Amino acid sequence: MSSAQPLLKVRGVETFYGKIQALKGIDMDIYEGEIVTIIGANGAGKSTLMMTVCGTPQARNGDVEYAGENITYKPTFEIMRTGIAQSPEGRRIFPRMTVLENLMMGAMVTDGSTYEEDLARVFKLFPRLKERQGQRGGTLSGGEQQMLAIARALMSRPRLLLLDEPSLGLAPIIVKQIFDAIKELNERDGLTVFLVEQNAYHALKLAHRGYVMVNGVITMSGTGSELLAREDVKAAYLEGGAH
Amino acid sequence: MDYFLQQLINGVTLGSIYGLIAIGYTMVYGIIGMINFAHGDIFMVGAFVALILIVTLGLSAATPVFLLIFALILVLVLAMALTAVWGWTVERVAYRPLRGSFRLAPLITAIGASITLQNFVQISQGARNKPLQPLISGGFQLTDGGPDGTGFVVQLSYMQIIIIVTTIALMAGFTFLINKTSLGRSQRACEQDRKMAALLGVNVDRTISLTFVMGAALAAVAGLMFLLYYGVIDFFIGFLAGVKAFTAAVLGGIGSLPGAMLGGLLIGLIETFWSGYFSVEYKDVAAFSILAIVLIFMPEGLLGKPEVEKV
Ligand SMILES: Nc1ncnc2c1ncn2[C@@H]1O[C@H](COP(=O)(O)OP(=O)(O)OP(=O)(O)O)[C@@H](O)[C@H]1O
Ligand SMILES: [Mg+2]
Numbered sequence: 001m002s003s004a005q006p007l008l009k010v011r012g013v014e015t016f017y018g019k020i021q022a023l024k025g026i027d028m029d030i031y032e033g034e035i036v037t038i039i040g041a042n043g044a045g046k047s048t049l050m051m052t053v054c055g056t057p058q059a060r061n062g063d064v065e066y067a068g069e070n071i072t073y074k075p076t077f078e079i080m081r082t083g084i085a086q087s088p089e090g091r092r093i094f095p096r097m098t099v100l101e102n103l104m105m106g107a108m109v110t111d112g113s114t115y116e117e118d119l120a121r122v123f124k125l126f127p128r129l130k131e132r133q134g135q136r137g138g139t140l141s142g143g144e145q146q147m148l149a150i151a152r153a154l155m156s157r158p159r160l161l162l163l164d165e166p167s168l169g170l171a172p173i174i175v176k177q178i179f180d181a182i183k184e185l186n187e188r189d190g191l192t193v194f195l196v197e198q199n200a201y202h203a204l205k206l207a208h209r210g211y212v213m214v215n216g217v218i219t220m221s222g223t224g225s226e227l228l229a230r231e232d233v234k235a236a237y238l239e240g241g242a243h
Numbered sequence: 244m245d246y247f248l249q250q251l252i253n254g255v256t257l258g259s260i261y262g263l264i265a266i267g268y269t270m271v272y273g274i275i276g277m278i279n280f281a282h283g284d285i286f287m288v289g290a291f292v293a294l295i296l297i298v299t300l301g302l303s304a305a306t307p308v309f310l311l312i313f314a315l316i317l318v319l320v321l322a323m324a325l326t327a328v329w330g331w332t333v334e335r336v337a338y339r340p341l342r343g344s345f346r347l348a349p350l351i352t353a354i355g356a357s358i359t360l361q362n363f364v365q366i367s368q369g370a371r372n373k374p375l376q377p378l379i380s381g382g383f384q385l386t387d388g389g390p391d392g393t394g395f396v397v398q399l400s401y402m403q404i405i406i407i408v409t410t411i412a413l414m415a416g417f418t419f420l421i422n423k424t425s426l427g428r429s430q431r432a433c434e435q436d437r438k439m440a441a442l443l444g445v446n447v448d449r450t451i452s453l454t455f456v457m458g459a460a461l462a463a464v465a466g467l468m469f470l471l472y473y474g475v476i477d478f479f480i481g482f483l484a485g486v487k488a489f490t491a492a493v494l495g496g497i498g499s500l501p502g503a504m505l506g507g508l509l510i511g512l513i514e515t516f517w518s519g520y521f522s523v524e525y526k527d528v529a530a531f532s533i534l535a536i537v538l539i540f541m542p543e544g545l546l547g548k549p550e551v552e553k554v
Contacts, residue, residue, distance in 0.1 A: 054442060080444040092439040094432055096548070105432055108425065109444035156444070 005068060007032045007160060007192055008053065013062035015045075015052045022048040024216040025062065030160070030194055035186050037195040037203040037224070039237050040213035046196040047089045049213070050162050053194075054086055055079050066160070081109045085158035089165060089196075091149040095138025099129055102137050102148055106155030114157065122151035125181050142169040150178065154185075160192045161185075167199055175199070179206055200237040204228045212237075245386050245395040250519040251512070256403045256472065258511020259410035263465035264488035265495070265503035266417065267330075267458025273434045273498040274454050275342070277349045281333050281356035283485015284364075285459045289326040289466030290476045291364055294373055296321055297470075304378055311378060322467055323460040329360075330459025331452055339448065357481075364478040374475045379405065406468045413464060414504055417457075421500060430454060434498070487514075487530065494534050496547030505545060509533075 006029035015023040022045045030036045038046050052059050053066075055076040064072045071079050080086075085106075094102050103122065107115050123130040126147040132140065140148060150166055163182070167175040179202060185191040197203035204210050204224040212220040212233065220227065227233050264286050271279045296318045302311060337352040382400030421427035429450050432440040441447050469484070470476055491510040495502025510530050517529040537545065 056438060056441060075446075076441040077444050077446045080442055086442055088439070088442060092436055092442075094435045094439070096435055097428070097431060101428060104425070105428060105440075105443050105445075108429070152443070 006030055007067060009065040011063045013052060013059045013064060015048055015057055016060050022216055026218055028211060030192060032192055033190050034209065035193040035195060035207045037197060037207035037210045038213050039200040039203060039210060044213045045216040046213055047164055050086060050164050050196060083159035085153040085156045086162040087149040087153040087164060087166060091145045093137035093145045093148055097137055098134050099137060099148055100133045102152050103155050106152035109156045118155050118157060122154050126151055143174060146170055162194045164196045165198055245397050249397045250515050252399055252403060254512035254515035256406050257515055258508035259406050260465045260468050261488045261491045261510050262504045262507025263410060263461045264484060265491040265507045267462050268489050268492040269497055269500060269503040270454050270458050274430060274451055280353035281360060282462060283481035284357045284360035285326060285330050286462040286466050286484055287478065287481030288329050288360060289322055289463030290470045291368060292325045293318055293322040293467040293470050294375060294476060302378055303376060319467055322463045326463035327456040327460045330455045334452055334455040361478050370478060372475050372477050375470055377474055378471060402472055406472060490530060490534050494537055494544055496544030499546045502544055502546035
C-alpha cells in the first residue's frame with residue numbers, strides 16, 4: 001500500500017487558536033483504500049487535525065496535501081468539493097431543517113444525478129432516518145443526530161471520509177452497525193476513512209493503521225494490531241483492555 | 244363600516260411596502276446576525292433608480308396603457324437589478340472586511356453606509372423633493388356613498404391593486420425560493436451553522452452576498468411602489484421607512500420570513516387605523532408602542548423561534 005503516493009499527506013502541521021498551539025508539527029499519511037485512526041486523550045488535538053485538513057482553522061505552518069495537491073490554504077468550501085467529507089465533532093446537524101433537508105445539504109457538492117441512489121443507500125444503512133425524514137434535526141435524539149451526521153457526510157459520495165467520534169452517544173448495537181458499515185464501505189467501495197474514536201479498542205481493531213497523539217504531537221504509529229498489542233497503549237487508552 | 248374598509252385597504256397597501264423592506268432586514272439578520280442600518284437607504288436608492296428610469300423612458304399618464312405596463316415591468320426589473328448592485332457593494336465594502344471582528348464593528352459601518360448613501364443621493368440628485376406625476380390613476384368605487392350620496396365612498400385604486408398583487412406574488416415566489424431551492428437551503432444552512440455549511444461545500448461568502456442582493460432587489464420593488472403611490476420622494480425617505488420596516492421585522496420575529504411579512508402588514512395597519520381614527524401626529528408613536536408591548540410579552544416577536552434544541 002505504501003508504494004503509491006498517499007491520498008492525504010500531512011507534513012509538519014502546526015495549528016493555533018489565537019496564542020494557544022494545538023498542533024505542534026504533525027506528520028501523517030493516509031493511503032487510498034485505508035482506514036486510519038488517531039487515538040489520544042481529551043484535548044490532544046485530534047479534532048483540530050481533522051478540521052485543519054478541511055481548512056478551518058488553517059495550519060499556520062506545514063502542508064496538507066490531498067491527491068497530490070496542496071490544500072493547506074484553500075478555502076474550506078473548495079476543499080470539501082474535492083471529495084473530502086466530514087462528520088464533525090458535536091454532529092452539527094442543522095436544527096431547523098428536516099432530516100431530509102440535512103441529507104440534501106450533504107449532497108450539495110454532487111451533480112445530483114446519483115441523489116436517489118445515495119439516499120436509498122443511507123436509508124438502508126440507517127432505517128431510522130427513513131422513518132424520521134420529515135422531523136426537524138434539532139428534535140432528533142442524540143444517537144439519531146449522530147446517524148444523520150454520518151449519513152449526511154456519505155451523501156456527498158466522498159473519496160476520503162473524516163469521522164470524528166462516530167460512536168459517541170450510540171448504543172453498542174448501533175456502534176457495531178456503524179463500524180460494520182464503515183468496514184463495508186471501505187472494502188466494497190474502496191472508501192478511504194480517517195477515524196477519530198474514544199473507543200480506542202474498536203477503532204484499532206477496525207483500522208489498518210493508527211497514530212497516537214499526545215498534546216498536539218504524534219508519539220506512536222503502527223498497524224492497528226501492533227498498537228493494540230503494545231503495553232503502553234493498553235495502559236493509557238484501553239484501561240482494562242477489550243470490552 | 245365603509246370608512247373601516249377604506250382604512251383596511253390603505254393599511255394593507257402601506258403594509259405591503261413595509262413588508263417588502265422588512266424582508267431585507269430579517270434575512271440579513273438571520274444570516275449574519277447584524278442589523279443592516281443601510282437597508283432603508285437601499286430602498287431610497289431603489290426609488291431614485293426607478294424615478295430616473297421612468298424619466299429616461301419618458302413615461303407619463305399619456306403613455307398608452309399597453310406600453311405603460313410593459314415599460315413599468317421593465318423599470319421594475321432594471322431597478323431591482325441596479326439596486327441589487329448597490330446592496331451587493333455595501334456588503335462587500337462595509338461588512339465583509341469586518342466579518343470575524345467584534346460584533347459592534349459592522350453596526351458602526353452600517354450607520355456609515357447609511358449616511359454615505361443619503362449624502363451621495365443628496366449631492367447627485369439634489370436635496371429637494373422629486374415629484375412624479377401619477378402614471379396610473381383611477382380605480383374601483385366599492386361603495387356609492389348610499390342612496391342619498393352623502394355616505395363614505397370606498398376607493399380601491401388600480402395602484403393599490405398593483406402594489407398588493409405584486410407583493411403577494413413576490414412573497415410567494417420568495418417563500419418558495421427559501422424553502423424549496425438549493426440556494427434557499429444554503430442560506431438557511433449558513434443561518435444555522437456557517438462553519439458546517441462550509442464543511443458541506445457551501446460558499447458562505449457568496450451566499451451572504453446573494454442574501455444582500457435579494458434583500459436589495461425587494462427593497463427596490465418597494466421603492467418603485469412608494470414612488471408610484473405617493474408620487475414624491477427625497478433622499479431622506481429611507482430613514483423613516485427603514486425604521487418602520489425594521490420595527491416590522493422585530494415585531495414579526497427577526498430572522499423569520501413570514502414574521503417580516505406579518506409585521507409589515509401589522510405596522511401598516513396600525514399606522515393607517517391610528518391616523519384614520521385618532522390623530523396623524525401620533526401614528527408613529529402608536530406603531531412603536533405596540534412593538535414595545537408585544538416585545539414585553541413575546542420577546543422573540545410574533546413568529547420568532549424560541550426553541551428547545553439539543554446541541
Ligand atoms: N476554538 C478553540 N479555541 C481555543 N482553543 C481550542 C479551540 N478548539 C480546541 N481548542 C483547544 O485545542 C486543544 C485540542 O483540542 P481538540 O478539540 O482538537 O482535542 P481532541 O483531541 O479532539 O479532544 P476530545 O477527545 O476531547 O475531542 C485543546 O486544548 C482545546 O482546548
Ligand atoms: Mg475531539
